[in-house]
Amino acid sequence: MNDWAIILDPDDPGDRRFRVGLGTYGDTVYRAERFRPVLVFGPQRSYKTSGIAVPTILEWEGPAVITSVRRDVLDETFAWRDSMGRVAIFDPSGALKGTRYEAYRYSWDCLDQCRSWDDCVRLGQALTEAGRLGGVTDERFWHALAGQLLAPFLFAGTLGNRTMGEVVDWIRRQEEADARSILEIEANERALASAENTWKRHEKVRDSVYTTASSALRVFDYMDLSVDQPPFLDLDSFIGSQADTLYICAPPDEQEEFRPLFTGLVRTVIRCVYAVNVNAIDAKNDQIKGEDGSQPTVSRAPCPLLLLLDEAGNIAPLENLGTLATTAAGTGIQLVTIFHDLSQMEGLYDRYIAQSIVSNHSATIVLPGIRDQATLSYLEALLTGERVANTREGAWNTPRPIRGMKRGDALMLYENLRPIVLALRSKFTSTEIADRVRYR
Numbered sequence: 001m002n003d004w005a006i007i008l009d010p011d012d013p014g015d016r017r018f019r020v021g022l023g024t025y026g027d028t029v030y031r032a033e034r035f036r037p038v039l040v041f042g043p044q045r046s047y048k049t050s051g052i053a054v055p056t057i058l059e060w061e062g063p064a065v066i067t068s069v070r071r072d073v074l075d076e077t078f079a080w081r082d083s084m085g086r087v088a089i090f091d092p093s094g095a096l097k098g099t100r101y102e103a104y105r106y107s108w109d110c111l112d113q114c115r116s117w118d119d120c121v122r123l124g125q126a127l128t129e130a131g132r133l134g135g136v137t138d139e140r141f142w143h144a145l146a147g148q149l150l151a152p153f154l155f156a157g158t159l160g161n162r163t164m165g166e167v168v169d170w171i172r173r174q175e176e177a178d179a180r181s182i183l184e185i186e187a188n189e190r191a192l193a194s195a196e197n198t199w200k201r202h203e204k205v206r207d208s209v210y211t212t213a214s215s216a217l218r219v220f221d222y223m224d225l226s227v228d229q230p231p232f233l234d235l236d237s238f239i240g241s242q243a244d245t246l247y248i249c250a251p252p253d254e255q256e257e258f259r260p261l262f263t264g265l266v267r268t269v270i271r272c273v274y275a276v277n278v279n280a281i282d283a284k285n286d287q288i289k290g291e292d293g294s295q296p297t298v299s300r301a302p303c304p305l306l307l308l309l310d311e312a313g314n315i316a317p318l319e320n321l322g323t324l325a326t327t328a329a330g331t332g333i334q335l336v337t338i339f340h341d342l343s344q345m346e347g348l349y350d351r352y353i354a355q356s357i358v359s360n361h362s363a364t365i366v367l368p369g370i371r372d373q374a375t376l377s378y379l380e381a382l383l384t385g386e387r388v389a390n391t392r393e394g395a396w397n398t399p400r401p402i403r404g405m406k407r408g409d410a411l412m413l414y415e416n417l418r419p420i421v422l423a424l425r426s427k428f429t430s431t432e433i434a435d436r437v438r439y440r
Contacts, residue, residue, distance in 0.1 A: 007031055007414055017061050018304055018334060022363055022412055023051075023422025024429075025390060030412070030422055032363050035304075035329040039358060040338040041375055042367030047408055048338055049073060051424030052365065053310050056336055057081065058436040062304035063241050065269055067248045067262065067315040069255065074101065074247055076427070080436040084243040088233055092225050092261060093251040106233045108261075111167070113235060113268050114158040117151075117191050124150030126267035128216045129319045130259040134348045145198070146213035152195035156182040163228050168220045174210050219257050227261070239272055239303045250315045262316040270307070270324070270333070277302045277332040308336045313344045322353060325360035337361065341372035364413045368405035376402060382413070389420040 009029035010016055019031040020038050032038055042048035049070055057064060057077040064081065066073065074089070078101070081087055088106040089096060096105060110127075114120045124147045131143035150171070156179035157167035170179055176199050183192050198209060219225065238244045246269070248262055280302040307328070309316065318324060321337065328335040339345050345354040355378065358364060370376065376399045383396045388411070396402060396419065402411060405421065408429070412422050427434040 004030075004417065006033060007417070016059075020056050020334060020336060020363075021059060021425055022365060022414070023410055023424050025420065025422055029425070030420075032414070035332060035334050036362035037325045037328055037335040037337070037360065038363045038365065039325075039361035040336070040365045040367065041341055041370060042338070042365075043340055043369050043371070046367035046369050047424050047426065048367055049310070050076075050426045050428075051367075051408065051410070052336070053308060053338065054427070054437065055425050055430070055433050056306070056308060057245075058433060060306040060334070061243060062306060063238060063244050063246075064306040064308065065246045065248065065266065066306075066308045066310065067250065067266065067312075068310040069250045069252050069315060070310070073310065074249065076437045077245075078247075080439045081243070081245040083439065084245075085241050086238075086244045087247070088238070088244070089247045089249060090233065090262075090265060091247075091249045092219070092227055092258060093222075093249075093254060095249065095251050106231050107227050107229050108233045108265050110164045110227070110261075110264060111154065111158050111162075112232065113272065114154050117155055117188055120154040120158065120191075121151045121194075122271060123154055123264060123268065124148065126264040127260045128213070129267065130263045130317055131212070131216050133317050133319055142208060142212040143216065145209045146216055148194060149198045149209050149213050152183060152191050152198075153179050155186075155188070155191050156180075159183070159186050165220060165228055168217050171210060171213050171217065174206075216260050219261050235269060235272055239269075239276055239305075240300060248316065250311070255311075255314045259314070259316065263318065266307075266309075266316040266318065269305075273303045273305050273333060274331055276300050281331070302332045304332050304334070306334045306336070308338075310338045312337045313339050313348055317348055321349075322357040322360050325357060329362075335361075341370055342375040342378055343372045346374060362415050366402060366411040366413075368403065368407055368409060370403055379411075383419060386419055389418040391421055 007030050009031055016031065018034045022030045022032055024030065040048055040052050049072060053073055054076050057066060058080050078087060087104050089101055089104045090108055091105050096102060110123065114123055127150060128143045128147040132140045153167050153170055160182045180195065183195060198206065238246060248265060250258055250262060280300065325335055342354060345357065349357065366379065379402055380399065388396050405411065408424050410422050410424055411419060413419050423429065425433060427437045
């Protein structure tokens with residue numbers, strides 16, 4: 001069992017920081033190594049919220065970004081996270097108006113982080129990113145061009161102190177004169193060249209690009225959309241906090257409409273955290289010392305971010321999820337990705353990319369009740385010749401043991417270790433978690 005030592009609960013509570021709890025066997029808690037990405041496959045009512053998402057959020061000791069469509073995630077973690085730091089809820093649909101959470105609702109000014117031309121290019125791509133996933137080749141092509149179209153309008157909006165609503169109006173009306181005038185005053189050749197590249201296209205192509213961009217931004221058609229009214233999210237403050245929390249709440253019946261906005265926000269947070277953490281890591285690794293022998297100073301402390309993507313295939317799907325899973329641990333981001341099954345993932349990416357994403361997560365947790373053939377076939381192939389460490393059945397290379405696990409159990413595969421069945425930790429099985437859920 002020495003191989004398991006790397007994921008056993010350490011004796012020193014301080015050594016548990018930034019290690020996601022995977023489950024228990026007997027009295028022993030198994031935890032992923034620090035910042036190692038965790039992937040969860042579980043159908044509805046398989047305890048992926050109560051047994052994975054909620055305990056992870058409650059135990060995390062740094063800033064956290066949580067996407068969820070389920071109110072119970074907020075209900076069971078809000079009070080404890082509020083005791084640790086500030087809580088902000090991005091609820092652009094207004095679903096939480098009139099509830100006890102209303103005072104914690106914040107708007108996100110999309111242009112707030114557009115402080116350079118490059119920032120605008122990235123945001124334009126992020127706002128159209130969801131449209132490039134799961135579609136046919138033509139749709140991906142048009143959404144890529146739409147992202148290029150958005151960048152100069154976003155830049156002009158920033159330079160001209162316009163709101164995001166005004167930028168969207170420019171695009172709806174194909175109003176290029178105001179944006180061109182602002183860009184010409186700024187004399188940014190790169191932005192102007194990018195703008196003219198789209199504006200001078202053949203009329204039919206240009207109209208299609210504008211139509212695609214307008215479709216990606218159709219969420220701004222809502223009259224009561226909470227994006228331009230204060231208070232606004234302060235991402236710089238969030239990233240520099242000890243343990244602030246940002247909940248991104250999606251309406252169950254309108255996830256597709258809000259998806260570009262949510263993906264844009266998540267992508268912006270990731271980019272900002274990457275910049276801060278990479279700078280901190282580079283400074284720490286820099287061996288050059290001053291004449292007095294002092295170490296180089298770091299402008300900002302790293303941000304140990306929990307990025308928990310519940311409903312990862314629906315709320316804020318990320319085009320480069322595989323790359324994020326590969327690089328997140330090295331840059332101080334704890335990624336927890338929750339999908340229903342492998343077919344849902346393959347619908348967004350494709351079969352081989354989806355399987356690569358699975359492989360790039362250090363831990364894969366499979367919950368009971370899965371009936372998806374792609375998931376079961378993948379696991380059968382993966383488990384052939386393996387023996388599950390703590391079960392009498394031993395070999396699990398048929399669907400029944402995987403699908404037929406009892407509720408509250410989970411099959412856990414961790415890097416090169418033998419598979420093991422763990423019991424999920426929840427308010428029903430852990431006094432510590434129950435106390436935090438009930439905290440008021």
